[in-house]
Amino acid sequence: xxxxxxxxxxxxxxxxxxxxxxxxxxxxxxxxxxxxxxxxxxxxxxxxxxxxxxxxxxxxxxxxxxxxxxxxxxxxxxxxxxxxxxxxxxxxxxxxxxxxxxxxxxxxxxxxxxxxxxxxxxxxxxxxxxxxxxxxxxxxxxxxxxxxxxxxxxxxxxxxxxxxxxxxxxxxxxxxxxxxxxxxxxxxxxxxxxxxxxxxxxxxxxxxxxxxxxxxxxxxxxxxxxxxxxxxxxxxxxxxxxxxxxxxxxxxxxxxxxxxxxxxxxxxxxxxxxxxxxxxxx
Numbered sequence: 001x002x003x004x005x006x007x008x009x010x011x012x013x014x015x016x017x018x019x020x021x022x023x024x025x026x027x028x029x030x031x032x033x034x035x036x037x038x039x040x041x042x043x044x045x046x047x048x049x050x051x052x053x054x055x056x057x058x059x060x061x062x063x064x065x066x067x068x069x070x071x072x073x074x075x076x077x078x079x080x081x082x083x084x085x086x087x088x089x090x091x092x093x094x095x096x097x098x099x100x101x102x103x104x105x106x107x108x109x110x111x112x113x114x115x116x117x118x119x120x121x122x123x124x125x126x127x128x129x130x131x132x133x134x135x136x137x138x139x140x141x142x143x144x145x146x147x148x149x150x151x152x153x154x155x156x157x158x159x160x161x162x163x164x165x166x167x168x169x170x171x172x173x174x175x176x177x178x179x180x181x182x183x184x185x186x187x188x189x190x191x192x193x194x195x196x197x198x199x200x201x202x203x204x205x206x207x208x209x210x211x212x213x214x215x216x217x218x219x220x221x222x223x224x225x226x227x228x229x230x231x232x233x234x235x236x237x238x239x240x241x242x243x244x245x246x247x248x249x250x251x252x253x254x255x256x257x258x259x260x261x262x263x264x265x266x267x268x269x270x271x272x273x274x275x276x277x278x279x280x281x282x
Contacts, residue, residue, distance in 0.1 A: 007234060015242040015245055015246060019246045019249060028249050029249050031259070033216040034259045041080075045080055046078065047112055052186050057207070057210050059212065063112060064077060064111045068113060070097070070115070072115065073091070075114060076113070077104070079109050089154070117210040118210075119197035119203070122197055123144055123167075123196045124145060125140075125141070125143075126219060127189070127192055128248060129188075131250065139221065139244055140168070142166075146163045147162045157220070164222050166226040167201075178205055182207065190248055191216070191245070191248070193220070193221075194211060196209045
């Protein structure tokens with residue numbers, strides 16, 4: 001079992017126990033960002049979330065109709081919804097884009113074409129909102145995705161060439177607050193991981209950057225994958241973070257209508273007639 005899987009299982013079990021301890025239902029986790037969930041499509045649409053990104057940070061992207069020809073390369077073809085960069089492919093030419101489109105031709109899901117970011121470094125910002133003062137964060141980290149072997153990589157936990165380095169300690173309190181407010185400009189999410197591309201930390205702090213992804217479903221605190229952390233460090237973080245997650249779950253806005261987030265997502269991109277019938281009834 002991989003280290004990522006061990007951490008994930010540990011977080012799930014610890015979160016459930018933390019919820020029981022403070023008297024809240026673990027299943028309510030799926031309501032934390034439910035106002036951004038498209039109940040009709042059954043997804044957190046990347047294209048819809050992208051509309052909240054300030055124009056100066058937004059990369060052009062659109063539904064792939066099979067006819068659009070980009071002006072610049074590379075571009076990235078991505079499912080309208082997915083996690084850990086699953087299904088994302090880079091095209092460096094019209095020939096490569098055509099091949100990707102042919103491979104996706106029989107898929108039942110919609111794909112997007114996103115322009116590549118010109119910046120060279122990738123920063124993952126994980127944030128968990130504070131349950132008592134929602135203008136503040138309870139957990140906050142900035143992690144650099146380091147990939148020196150690929151050009152314009154699709155970084156993810158599944159890419160063996162990608163390493164994650166926790167660089168939060170390179171930011172002082174004021175600078176962390178600045179990046180936190182950048183995330184809040186996109187949306188007042190309860191939990192999120194936002195991927196920025198910038199050429200340097202200084203440029204990131206100046207807002208000279210682009211947003212390539214916003215993950216709202218189960219965004220892992222990816223700084224825990226920094227190989228410098230020992231098992232005891234990770235265990236301590238899991239215990240601390242999952243209690244904070246349980247608390248924001250309990251303090252969620254209960255006036256919002258609940259949506260079948262988990263069920264819809266589990267049925268997403270399932271093509272059997274029985275599952276499609278179930279999906280239409282939820």
